[in-house]
Structures are given as structure tokens and as C-alpha cells.
Amino acid sequence: MRDRDNDILLYLLIGALAIFGLWKYSPQITGTLNQKEYEVKKVDEKTSYKIRKEVEDTARSMVSSYKADKLSYEQYKDSKDDEQKSWAQSYKQRANNTATKYNEYILKNSYVWDGNVPEDIEYELEVLK
Missing domain, CATH: 1.20.58 (Methane Monooxygenase Hydroxylase; Chain G, domain 1)
Structure with a gap:
């Protein structure tokens, strides 16, 4: 039973760290996605x-x-x-x-x-x- 509780606690900790990481770096992630979208749009405009x-x-x-x-x-x-x-x-x-x-x-x-x-x-x- 203790191993199962430790696994659940580990998963909760990993999930919390992942959510915190996504929250902390969301501006950079959004910036990267926007830049990629801009580049795709420019290529589309040039070749359309x-x-x-x-x-x-x-x-x-x-x-x-x-x-x-x-x-x-x-x-x-x-x-x-x-x-x-x-x-x-x-x-x-x-x-x-x-x-x-x-x-x-x-x-x-x-x-x-x-x-x-x-x-x-x-x-x-x-x-x-």
C-alpha cells in the first residue's frame, strides 16, 4: 500500500511541476508559436x-x-x-x-x-x- 501511495504522490508532484512549468513559460511558448504561425503565413503569401x-x-x-x-x-x-x-x-x-x-x-x-x-x-x- 505504501508503494502505491508513493507513486500517487510522485505523479501529483510531477503533474504540479508540469503545470507550474507551463504556467511560468507560457509567454515564451506563445511567442514561439506565434512566430512560427507568422513565418508560415509569410511563406503562404509569397507563394499564393x-x-x-x-x-x-x-x-x-x-x-x-x-x-x-x-x-x-x-x-x-x-x-x-x-x-x-x-x-x-x-x-x-x-x-x-x-x-x-x-x-x-x-x-x-x-x-x-x-x-x-x-x-x-x-x-x-x-x-x-
């Missing part, structure tokens, strides 16, 4: 066709919008009509807003291409002066 296509489609859409606003700005900027000059300023503002957002977007998502940016996607859009 869906994410690459989404980034490329968004970039192409922004370039298209920018070019349309830039062309409209250039069409009206030298007009003698004040209303058309006002339109030109609005188009310029929209084009510059799009260029700024685009440049930030490309910088943020450049990891998707890993240096191999498709030819039809510009690396940076010019801010109109």
Missing part, C-alpha cells in the same frame, strides 16, 4: 497565386485610374475656361492621390513578386506637379 493575382489586379486598376485622371488633367490644364481649369485641378488631385496610394501599395506588397514585377505593372507612379 490568389494573393499575387489580387495584388496585380489592384495595381492594374489603380494604374488605369491614374492614367485616366492624368489624361483628363492634361486635356483641361491649359484651357482658357475657368471651369475647365477647375476640372483639371480636380483630376490632378485625384491622380496624385492615386499615385501616392499606389506607390505605398506597391512598396507594401513588393514581396509578392520578389523582384520579378510584371512588365505591365509600374514600380512607381509620378506625382503631377
